[in-house]
Amino acid sequence: xxATIENHWLFGYFKPFVSHRVxxxxxxxxxxxVTRFRLLMGVNYMVSDPQLIAQVLLDxxxxxxxxxxxxxxxxxxxxxxxxxxxGTIWKxxxxxxxxxxxxKTVQTYFSQMISEVDQYVCTWRTGExxxxxxxMMEITLNVLNACLFNVEFADVxxxxxxxxxxxxSQFSLRVVRPFGFQSKWPSKINKDYWAALxxxxxIVKQFINNVRAKNDDKTLLDKLVNARDEGSGGLxxxxxxxxxxxxILAGHDTTSITVSWALYLLSQHPHLIATLRMEWSTLDPQxxxxxxxxxxxxxxxxxxxxxRLYPPAYIIGREPLVDTQIGGVKIPKSFAVVxxxxxxxxDERFYKEPEKFxxxxxxxxxxKTLPRFxxxxxxxxxxxxxxxxxxxAEAAILLWRIIGKYDIExxxxxxxxxxxxxTLTPAPxxxxxxxx
Ligand code: HEM
Numbered sequence: 001x002x003a004t005i006e007n008h009w010l011f012g013y014f015k016p017f018v019s020h021r022v023x024x025x026x027x028x029x030x031x032x033x034v035t036r037f038r039l040l041m042g043v044n045y046m047v048s049d050p051q052l053i054a055q056v057l058l059d060x061x062x063x064x065x066x067x068x069x070x071x072x073x074x075x076x077x078x079x080x081x082x083x084x085x086x087g088t089i090w091k092x093x094x095x096x097x098x099x100x101x102x103x104k105t106v107q108t109y110f111s112q113m114i115s116e117v118d119q120y121v122c123t124w125r126t127g128e129x130x131x132x133x134x135x136m137m138e139i140t141l142n143v144l145n146a147c148l149f150n151v152e153f154a155d156v157x158x159x160x161x162x163x164x165x166x167x168x169s170q171f172s173l174r175v176v177r178p179f180g181f182q183s184k185w186p187s188k189i190n191k192d193y194w195a196a197l198x199x200x201x202x203i204v205k206q207f208i209n210n211v212r213a214k215n216d217d218k219t220l221l222d223k224l225v226n227a228r229d230e231g232s233g234g235l236x237x238x239x240x241x242x243x244x245x246x247x248i249l250a251g252h253d254t255t256s257i258t259v260s261w262a263l264y265l266l267s268q269h270p271h272l273i274a275t276l277r278m279e280w281s282t283l284d285p286q287x288x289x290x291x292x293x294x295x296x297x298x299x300x301x302x303x304x305x306x307x308r309l310y311p312p313a314y315i316i317g318r319e320p321l322v323d324t325q326i327g328g329v330k331i332p333k334s335f336a337v338v339x340x341x342x343x344x345x346x347d348e349r350f351y352k353e354p355e356k357f358x359x360x361x362x363x364x365x366x367x368k369t370l371p372r373f374x375x376x377x378x379x380x381x382x383x384x385x386x387x388x389x390x391x392x393a394e395a396a397i398l399l400w401r402i403i404g405k406y407d408i409e410x411x412x413x414x415x416x417x418x419x420x421x422x423t424l425t426p427a428p429x430x431x432x433x434x435x436x
Contacts, residue, residue: 012038021420022314022342029343034329042069044336045329048347050371052327053339056318057373057381063324066383067317067336073174073183077167077197080239081246082386093235093243094386096227100148100220103389107290109147113394114285116142117401124406129430132263136256136398137161143394144251149221149244151207160203164249166196171422204244208237220247253423254312255391259398260426262306265357266403267410267431272302272359273403280400290389294396301359303395307377309357311341312423316379341376342424350374406433 005016005027016024017039025046028037033049047053056064071084078084082093099105120139124130141160145153170193174183183190208225216222224243227234235243266273279296294300316339323333331337346354350370351361378385385391402408409432410416419427 007037011040014039022340022418022424025315025338025340026343026346029340029347034327034331036329042336044338045326045331046338046340046343047326048340048343049327050344050350050373053344053373053376054380055326056337056339057316057376057379057383059381063320063322064318064337065321067319068334069319069336070175070317073177074171077249078246079242081242083246083250089239093239096224096235097220097243097386100223101386101388101390103290106389106393109390110288110290110393110397111286112146113143113397114288114401116146117397121402121405124433124435126435127432129411129432132429132431133256133260133426134428136259137164137252139398140252140256140259140394141248144248147390148219148247148251149207149211150216150219151210151221156203156206159199160248163196163200163203164253166192167200168253168421172420175422200245201241204241204248205237207244208240251387251390253425254387255394257310257312257423257425258303258306258391259395260429261310261416262302262395262399263402263408263431264410264416264426264429265306265309266302266399267408269357272298273407276302276399276403280404283400290393293400294392296396297363298359299396299399301362302399303392304362304375305357305359308345308351308375309355310418310424310426311345311377313377313379313385314342314420314424315340316376339376341379344374344376347374404436406435408433 004020005013005024007013008015013024013028016027028035028046029048031037033047033052035046035048037044037046047056065086066084071078075084080089082090082097085093117139120135120142138157138161141157142153145151170189173189177183183193207221211219211221211225214222217226221240221244224235224240266276276298279298283293294303318337318339319334320331320337321333324331326337345351348354373380378388378391410429411432412429416429417427418424
């Protein structure tokens with residue numbers, strides 16, 4: 001691994017970071033518990049020890065905020081949405097949105113989730129090659145809409161997918177551009193980006209208007225809109241726009257990536273499919289609760305092992321508001337602190353044979369000994385993922401309904417590789433499905 005990953009005297013780790021992003025993160029993580037590294041002129045500190053990660057994410061002194069250097073490149077998309085915002089705006093919005101993501105509320109989405117998944121996958125024919133990530137993106141968007149927004153979606157779904165693809169195709173470029181102002185030039189590539197964002201904003205604003213006209217109070221989107229109409233403490237239209245775009249982007253891509261990787265990994269381990277089917281044999285779709293599906297040992301193990309090997313959010317970034325120390329290393333104010341769920345998930349100190357897909361490792365005994373912050377696909381502390389229960393329920397349902405109905409065959413002769421952008425996307429791949 002380290003043979004190709006070199007720290008250049010001038011560029012630092014910039015070149016390998018562009019060409020082998022996750023391997024570079026992993027390499028840096030092996031250099032120490034807190035490692036100073038450079039990407040061009042930008043100095044960063046990678047934290048790779050669970051206790052020190054806890055110090056940053058739990059942040060008892062309230063000194064860390066989201067990394068502005070990174071997120072400022074995307075504030076035209078996310079605005080003041082929950083993934084970026086800080087302080088009172090973040091607190092107010094998190095409080096407003098949290099009830100829609102509690103496990104008991106997620107329980108009420110189950111029948112809609114199952115119905116959306118079934119409607120989509122029942123159209124697959126034996127022998128058909130499914131473009132997996134694309135299909136998972138479409139299903140997770142349908143589920144998100146059915147459970148959280150409930151707006152007329154069919155006509156605009158294709159446009160939303162196209163806008164997201166256009167935006168995502170440029171995320172990587174935006175991250176590695178040395179200067180933020182390069183994203184403001186009126187070049188063709190930037191104009192395409194702005195056009196996609198304007199289109200997405202128009203669709204989202206139409207959703208908000210339609211919801212306001214309906215005057216319901218059932219979904220999360222109804223509640224966000226009504227909060228504004230209740231006057232004080234509510235959200236204005238721009239705030240609702242920011243949260244809606246944040247939920248669309250943060251809420252479908254991550255889960256679709258997880259399920260895509262899980263299906264690929266299962267296609268490489270067919271013996272697990274038989275055991276999963278046995279585990280699911282007594283489930284009743286009409287009468288199911290969160291624990292009876294998501295906590296089934298192998299189902300849970302497959303999801304955790306997939307998230308360990310391929311955490312969609314493979315980097316978590318923070319910056320301190322004041323000069324501080326982590327593990328005895330001085331971190332100057334405003335410098336980037338980097339935590340990598342990918343590198344932690346493959347750390348040999350905590351995981352034997354870290355490259356291997358072994359869902360059975362997730363047993364009680366192993367989890368008792370695993371430090372809490374050695375497994376952080378959903379982050380941790382106050383900024384922990386709001387959608388964790390939603391995502392786990394949806395991913396478990398997707399696996400159950402797909403693997404329950406179809407045998408899957410990976411037809412490419414090369415192992416699937418990650419093609420990381422903002423998230424740890426797999427390279428495009430197909431699975432051939434055969435009805436069971
Ligand atoms: C497997 C699926 C998912 C993974 C791996 C994941 C991962 C993460 C991680 C690591 C963070 C914390 C980032 C940080 O600390 O800087 C986060 C935050 C967030 N996630 Fe997720 N996520 C997933 C699914 C979802 C879903 C389904 C939704 C919504 C429907 C969602 C919405 C959010 C939001 C709004 C935040 C920001 C929370 C805050 O700062 O208060 N995520 N996610």
